Amino acid sequence: MPITLYDLSGADPARRFSPYCWRARLALAHKGLEVETIPWRFSERDTIAAHGAEKVPVILDGGRSVHDSWRIAEYLEDTYPDRPSLFGGEGGRALARFLNGWADAALVGGMARLVVSDIPALLDPIDAAYFIESREARYGRSLAEVTAGRESQVAAFRETLIPLRLALRRAPFLHGDAPGYADAIVFGPFQWARCVSAFPVLEPSDPVHAWRERMLDAYGGVARAAPAFG
Amino acid sequence: MPITLYDLSGADPARRFSPYCWRARLALAHKGLEVETIPWRFSERDTIAAHGAEKVPVILDGGRSVHDSWRIAEYLEDTYPDRPSLFGGEGGRALARFLNGWADAALVGGMARLVVSDIPALLDPIDAAYFIESREARYGRSLAEVTAGRESQVAAFRETLIPLRLALRRAPFLHGDAPGYADAIVFGPFQWARCVSAFPVLEPSDPVHAWRERMLDAYGGVARAAPAFG
The missing domain is CATH 1.20.1050.10 (Glutathione S-transferase Yfyf (Class Pi); Chain A, domain 2)
Known part of the structure; x- marks a missing residue:
C-alpha cells in the first residue's frame, strides 16, 4: 500500500508548491517508497486535523500519520533503515x-x-x-x-x-x-x-x-x- | 611523536586567536592526538613557507605537512579512522x-x-x-x-x-x-x-x-x- 502525502496545491490540483511538501516528496523518492499524493488546499483544514495536523505535509503510512517535513524525514529514515539513507549517518x-x-x-x-x-x-x-x-x-x-x-x-x-x-x-x-x-x-x-x-x-x-x-x-x-x- | 601545530599568536605567545587554528586545535583534541603548538606570528612567513603554506594553521605529522583547517580535519579523519570520528559519517x-x-x-x-x-x-x-x-x-x-x-x-x-x-x-x-x-x-x-x-x-x-x-x-x-x- 503506497504512502499517502497531503500536498499543498493551487487552484490547478497539479500545481504543487509548498517547499516543505517538496522536501517530503523527495525524501519519499529517495527511499524509493511508493506515494499517492492528495492535493490539499489551505481551506481544507478539517481533512488534516483528523490526523492531528494543522499544516502540510502530512503522510499516512499504514495506520500512522506523521506531519512536519523534518519529522517525516526522521520517520522515514528510522522506519526504513534498509533503504538508501537520507542523512548518511x-x-x-x-x-x-x-x-x-x-x-x-x-x-x-x-x-x-x-x-x-x-x-x-x-x-x-x-x-x-x-x-x-x-x-x-x-x-x-x-x-x-x-x-x-x-x-x-x-x-x-x-x-x-x-x-x-x-x-x-x-x-x-x-x-x-x-x-x-x-x-x-x-x-x-x-x-x-x-x-x-x-x-x-x-x-x-x-x-x-x-x-x-x-x-x-x-x-x-x-x-x-x-x-x-x- | 606529537603533531606540531603552527598557531597564530599575539605579542604574548600564549594569546592564540585564529578561528582557523582553533578549529585545528579542537580537531586534534577530538582525535585524542598529542600536539605541540608553536606560536606563529604574521611576520614569520618563511617558517611556514618551508612547508608550502602561506597561512596558519599548518600541522606537521611525521614527515607530512598539511595546511588549511578544512584539509587538516579531512586529513585527521582519514589518517586516524580508528579514533573518534570528526564527522560522524x-x-x-x-x-x-x-x-x-x-x-x-x-x-x-x-x-x-x-x-x-x-x-x-x-x-x-x-x-x-x-x-x-x-x-x-x-x-x-x-x-x-x-x-x-x-x-x-x-x-x-x-x-x-x-x-x-x-x-x-x-x-x-x-x-x-x-x-x-x-x-x-x-x-x-x-x-x-x-x-x-x-x-x-x-x-x-x-x-x-x-x-x-x-x-x-x-x-x-x-x-x-x-x-x-x-
Missing part, C-alpha cells in the same frame, strides 16, 4: 537539522520577498483571500509592497547563497556524489519559487542553478514533471 | 563543508565587524602594522570605522545565529550528544572573538552562549585555558 542527521534552520530562514524567508506576490493568482478565490490576509498580517504591508523592487533586491538574496556555492565546489550535491535529504532541504524552497513565479531567483551562470537542474532530474525527474514557470 | 562530512562556508561568511565575517579594531593592540608592532594595513585595504576604511556603532550592529549579527539556535534545541552540540568537527567549525570564530575582544558578541541568555560554555569545557577545557577576555 548520525553526523549528517545532526547537521541536516542545522541546514533545515538555515534554509527556512535564508531561503524560504529570502525567496518569499521575491515571489510571494505571485502566489494568490494561482489559488482558488477562498484560498487566495486567506493567503493574502495571513501573509499581509505577517509582513505588515501588502504583498505587492513586499516584492516591490525585487529586481534589485535579488542581488542580496543571491549573496546569501555563498555557503551553497562553496559546498558545491566539492561535490555535485550537498550530500556528496548523489543527492540526500540535505539536497531536498535546500531544493524545496527553490522548487517552490519556480512553481509559483516566473521571477528568476537564480542566474543561469550560478553553480546553484546547475545544482538545481541536477535536482530537477533526480529521482526520475519527479520535480521537473511538476507544473512550474522556470 | 560521510553525510556529516559533506554537510560540514557547507557549515564551514556558512561559518566563514556569517560568523567570521560578522564578528570581524564587531571586534577587528581590538586586534592590533594584542600584536607585536610589526604584526600590528601589517594587520592594520591589510585589513583596512580589505574593508576600504579604518578598523575603528568598521566597528563603530557595534553596540547597535550586534543585534543584526545575533539574528544570523537563528539556525544555530534551532539546531541546539535538538541536542546539546551541533554534532549531537557530544561535540564533533561541526562544533569546532562554529566555535573557532567565537573563540577568536573572546580571545581578542571584551566586546560581548553573545548575550548570556542566548542558547548559543550556553553551547559556547560547553565548548569551553570540552576536551579537558583546552579552549577555556587560553588567555581571553570573556
